[in-house]
Amino acid sequence: MAQTETYKIELKGLSDGTYEYDFCLDDNFFAGVEDAEVAKGDVEVHLTIKKIEGNFDFKFTLEGVVKVQCDRCLDEMDCQIDAENGFTVKYGKENVDEGDKLVITEDCNEIDLSWYLYEFVALEIPITHAHPEGECNSEMEQLLQQYSGAKEEASDGEPVDLRWSELKKLIDNN
Numbered sequence: 001m002a003q004t005e006t007y008k009i010e011l012k013g014l015s016d017g018t019y020e021y022d023f024c025l026d027d028n029f030f031a032g033v034e035d036a037e038v039a040k041g042d043v044e045v046h047l048t049i050k051k052i053e054g055n056f057d058f059k060f061t062l063e064g065v066v067k068v069q070c071d072r073c074l075d076e077m078d079c080q081i082d083a084e085n086g087f088t089v090k091y092g093k094e095n096v097d098e099g100d101k102l103v104i105t106e107d108c109n110e111i112d113l114s115w116y117l118y119e120f121v122a123l124e125i126p127i128t129h130a131h132p133e134g135e136c137n138s139e140m141e142q143l144l145q146q147y148s149g150a151k152e153e154a155s156d157g158e159p160v161d162l163r164w165s166e167l168k169k170l171i172d173n174n
């Protein structure tokens, strides 16, 4: 993953207290995520870490826009991101990830947030997403309808009516 350094937090050095961080998830960030549904974006992330007695409380707010592919016309469309998320981190004997509770071993100096940040964004994208009615790329929509439709095309590009070809077979047989 590219540029991952930017999204690493060093935990070892933190004493009890509150810490604030800001990140920007830009096109570079999303390009670095393999097989990402989101290819581009501009999301501001604010992170507050509260450390109390060996517990790290991570709170994230995410605000911005990402580009996803429209289900209907496959063009890019904006998806608003406005989310709050978080988890707690503490030290333990082995690394455990329970979603909102992470346990990391003592020899783990820093935590890489890139994957979590991507997940927080991905959670905000509706399962089906399309442009508002009438705002799709009409050319693409027509093409897709042609391809997904029942029309068959002969090799020379002429549409073939199935009933006609059945009829033609009957005539040829006589």
Ligand SMILES: [Zn+2]
Pocket (backbone or CB within 6 Å): 070, 071, 072, 073, 074, 075, 077, 130, 131, 135, 136, 137
């Ligand atoms: Zn569309």
